[in-house]
Amino acid sequence: MGCAGSRQTKGDRLINISRTVKKIRKPKPWKLPQPITKSHLRQMRDEFWDTAPHYGGKKEIWDALQAAAEADLDLAQAIVDSAGIIIQNADLTVCYDERGAKYEIPKYVLSEPTNFIRDS
Template sequence: MGVTSSRNYSPSVVTVGNCNMPTRLKRRNEPLKKERPKWKSDYPMTEGQLRSKRDEFWDTAPAFDGRKEIWDALKAAAVAMETNDHQLAQAIVDGASITLPHGSLSECYDELGNRYQLPAYCLAPPLNMMSEHNDSEGVEPAQQVPARIEFPLKVRLSTGRDIRLNASMSDSIGQLKHQLAEQEQFSANHQRWFFSGKLLTDKTRLQDTKLQKDYVVQVIVNTVPPPPPSSK
């Protein structure tokens, strides 16, 4: 059965009590499952609307009960799960001493017994995700393509180096990945871009990120070792 989202979803934390968590919850801690929830939104949702909904949740979650460091860990684990990095997500959960009674981030507990619940839309896109591409038939080319205004975009690699790229607000992250790949000689497929703690997908455009002048984008580079020399 699909899960229906709620536009007024509030973060849920229930304090069970320090050291007084029921025995079944104290003992039961399942490994994080790879399966993500399947759910359908009340209305067809674009990728941008989903990002906004998630941002609203993560911006308000620490203001409710619970510990901010646990909310931060849950957010990082959710991002890792969405990028299919299950091993990293499990390491984050274990490192924060988060207990998963059902092997899911949808319901979990910290070591003090506080209960945290993540909505389905923070863990997976809806089944009725809608493309953001608009049909532009009949529109003059001059109206479709705005003037390109470039600016130097500063990206900080996980290796510690800062790189500047020529970018415009209409550029997609996928385009910028290829530009960085050509400049630094590593594949676009080995890059993960983050801004304000949020993973940027290839289809995301800079104009959707709220990025401003002199802001820095973080780029994690996964280098692949060269193949061993042939024995022939």
């Protein structure tokens, strides 16, 4: 393939099959080793997003992932799709950008644990 007069072979057609898009879903319920308050969880999330670009990858992708993590599932799917993010795990814990950079997001950033305690 490549010349004006070339024809697509069976092997070329197999390579050109578009990749399937993984749908985002909520993370499974999880529990921290020790109970946590909502304010402490918020602080942990803020610290993660503040330092995330230092883990590598593009800041724009981290910003898109943060917006997706804080949105409902339909909007999160639209954000991820429009940013060209490749989802490995449907719960967004592992993603890649189009250049192959890996982005890992801890579960505490994506959902709430089952063992909250009230703020005092």
